[in-house]
Amino acid sequence: MEKPTGAKTLERGLDLLDHVAAGVDRLDDIAAAAGLSRSSTHRMLTSLVAGRYLSLGPDNRYRLGLKLMELGAQTQRSLNLPEEIQSRLAEIADATRDTTHLGILEADDVLYLAKARGSRGIEMASRPGGRLRAQNTAMGKMILSFRPRAEALTHFDPTATITDFSLKTVEDFDRELTLVRERGYSLDNQENELGIICVAIPIPDLSGQPVASISVSAPSVYMTEERIADLVAVLNSHAPQITSCLPPGFKDSWE
Numbered sequence: 001m002e003k004p005t006g007a008k009t010l011e012r013g014l015d016l017l018d019h020v021a022a023g024v025d026r027l028d029d030i031a032a033a034a035g036l037s038r039s040s041t042h043r044m045l046t047s048l049v050a051g052r053y054l055s056l057g058p059d060n061r062y063r064l065g066l067k068l069m070e071l072g073a074q075t076q077r078s079l080n081l082p083e084e085i086q087s088r089l090a091e092i093a094d095a096t097r098d099t100t101h102l103g104i105l106e107a108d109d110v111l112y113l114a115k116a117r118g119s120r121g122i123e124m125a126s127r128p129g130g131r132l133r134a135q136n137t138a139m140g141k142m143i144l145s146f147r148p149r150a151e152a153l154t155h156f157d158p159t160a161t162i163t164d165f166s167l168k169t170v171e172d173f174d175r176e177l178t179l180v181r182e183r184g185y186s187l188d189n190q191e192n193e194l195g196i197i198c199v200a201i202p203i204p205d206l207s208g209q210p211v212a213s214i215s216v217s218a219p220s221v222y223m224t225e226e227r228i229a230d231l232v233a234v235l236n237s238h239a240p241q242i243t244s245c246l247p248p249g250f251k252d253s254w255e
Contacts, residue, residue: 012036013044017064020054025061082114084245089116089214092238096231098218099124102203102242103139104211104251106131108155110140113212113251122219125193133160135173138188138200139213145180146202146210152177165190185232186213190220197223201235205246214242 012034019033031041045062048054052067089100093116100118103110109131117123126132134140135156144152156173167173180186188198200215216231 013048016041016044016048017053020062021064025063030062085114085242086116088238088242088245089114092116092216092234093118095234096216098216101126101139101215101217103213105134105140105143108134108157110134110137118218120219124196124217132192135160136162136166136188136192138186138198139215141176141180142186142200142202142213143210145177145186162192163190163194167191187228195220199228199231201232201239203239203242203246205248205250206243207248212246214239
């Protein structure tokens with residue numbers, strides 16, 4: 001069934017916005033990218049400029065307009081961010097069968113904002129709203145690895161170790177953060193719960209700041225080096241979708 005003319009025009013207009021967002025910003029180039037005539041493209045671009053969806057600079061280059069920024073801000077306010085994040089974490093938990101978390105750094109602790117349980121029948125002590133000492137968690141080490149070295153080391157307390165596997169000295173913690181920075185992911189190898197290994201990656205918010213982390217936790221028998229590498233790949237594949245749910249100040253959505 002052929003689409004009505006209005007629907008076609010709308011789709012073409014949205015297509016033009018996508019091209020401008022991708023950096024195609026001159027009339028002739030936009031027309032070529034869209035596969036439209038120059039005159040048709042110009043008419044639609046003029047309408048988009050009039051509606052403030054695009055702007056046209058003195059250099060005759062098109063740019064995304066303020067209306068899109070306003071709509072984006074309204075979308076962020078209207079979204080139920082905890083539900084959006086929960087849905088994303090559930091997808092990872094379903095794919096891996098293991099428990100998945102989102103956390104941020106609060107003082108010396110990781111604050112758990114969301115959790116999706118795995119399907120292996122293993123219950124962990126973590127819970128949304130709960131806190132654990134950052135130095136003993138994969139998410140905590142991941143976030144701290146982005147802080148200046150001197151600042152990150154102030155978050156380590158040798159008396160705050162939990163298990164025999166916990167890092168015991170600030171020197172060990174320093175080496176661990178260096179390793180995390182080099183490989184792009186962090187591990188909690190039974191440092192918080194015996195028998196549980198956790199792998200985490202950084203998650204930037206929409207401003208690009210690495211203020212959060214997501215992790216997968218599983219019994220150590222399932223966490224071979226090969227599987228850890230696979231889990232890192234799974235987490236990285238979901239990272240952009242989770243970032244899209246994290247505007248600056250997203251933590252306020254949980255309060």
